[in-house]
Amino acid sequence: MKQTISTWRHVFKIDPDRNVDDAALEAICLSGTDAVMIGGSSGVTYDNTVELLSRVRQFEVPCVLEVSSLEAVVPGFDLYMIPMVLNTKHPDWLIGHHARAAHKYSYLIPWEQLIPEGYIILNPDCTAAAVSEANAALTESEAAAYAEIADKLLHLPIVYVEYSGMFGNLDLVSAVYRSLSGSQLFYGGGIKDADSARLAAAVCDTIVVGNALYSDLKQALSTVAAVKPSRV
Numbered sequence: 001m002k003q004t005i006s007t008w009r010h011v012f013k014i015d016p017d018r019n020v021d022d023a024a025l026e027a028i029c030l031s032g033t034d035a036v037m038i039g040g041s042s043g044v045t046y047d048n049t050v051e052l053l054s055r056v057r058q059f060e061v062p063c064v065l066e067v068s069s070l071e072a073v074v075p076g077f078d079l080y081m082i083p084m085v086l087n088t089k090h091p092d093w094l095i096g097h098h099a100r101a102a103h104k105y106s107y108l109i110p111w112e113q114l115i116p117e118g119y120i121i122l123n124p125d126c127t128a129a130a131v132s133e134a135n136a137a138l139t140e141s142e143a144a145a146y147a148e149i150a151d152k153l154l155h156l157p158i159v160y161v162e163y164s165g166m167f168g169n170l171d172l173v174s175a176v177y178r179s180l181s182g183s184q185l186f187y188g189g190g191i192k193d194a195d196s197a198r199l200a201a202a203v204c205d206t207i208v209v210g211n212a213l214y215s216d217l218k219q220a221l222s223t224v225a226a227v228k229p230s231r232v
């Protein structure tokens, strides 16, 4: 299925390292979300990714893999989102792992299905920040400067402001949004209900909802209608 991400307003991110029962997965996939993204920053394996993909594939919703580990790249997704951490202290997380992947597997890589994401990680306590050695202590204008480089110099299709596990500083997100002219802004972190979804959606293009699926599914599902026009 040919995918376009530019119309996405809402994405659910599900973690292969966490349990989701069949009823919950059905509700997520039939919720009207624009896409299901499979990913996590730890405990993601080939086996748990294949298993989750095959369960999601019972439904029509677009399903994309956010690659965080080379060992867990599984064929059969609609798209592969490739995080590049802009505010890392170590070049491995910006481009080093990626270059090693290309060096080893270039002939296997379906390049037209890969979409790079310029990550700006801002919750110092999340696993993704620890794994990728992110400098999460950025001011509003510093974060906007990273975004501007991603957009105007690197021409990345996505800038992803990541507050995984906490609701972010929306003044900062808004400053990032204003600095972009071409990149699509994804925001994720601490969206748990319709109100927080609406607030975040006002300052980005696409919201990503993850943890709330595991803490209060009903409230998490309500984030879809909060940001997407209702279907007739």
Ligand SMILES: CC(C)=CCC/C(C)=C/CC/C(C)=C/CC/C(C)=C/CC/C(C)=C/CC/C(C)=C/CC/C(C)=C/COP(=O)(O)OP(=O)(O)O
Binding pocket: 015, 039, 040, 041, 042, 066, 067, 068, 069, 070, 073, 074, 075, 076, 082, 083, 084, 085, 093, 094, 097, 098, 099, 101, 102, 105, 108, 109, 110, 119, 126, 127, 128, 129, 131, 132, 162, 164, 165, 210
């Ligand atoms: C046919 C086919 C598909 C063949 C395969 C071809 C192939 C090998 C393709 C790979 C191409 C490629 C360039 C891969 C990149 C490899 C790689 C390892 C890149 C590094 C990615 C990265 C920067 C990871 C750091 C952590 C991070 C930013 C993860 C993003 C996801 C994220 C933030 C999840 C949130 O995690 P969660 O657990 O929910 O939350 P916490 O952090 O709070 O715990």
Ligand SMILES: O=P(O)(O)OC[C@@H](O)CO
Binding pocket: 013, 162, 163, 164, 165, 166, 187, 188, 189, 190, 191, 208, 209, 210, 211, 212
């Ligand atoms: O899990 P939450 O806090 O909703 O964040 C969503 C996503 O940005 C995580 O990568």
Ligand SMILES: [Mg+2]
Binding pocket: 015, 017, 040, 041, 042, 127
């Ligand atoms: Mg995780």
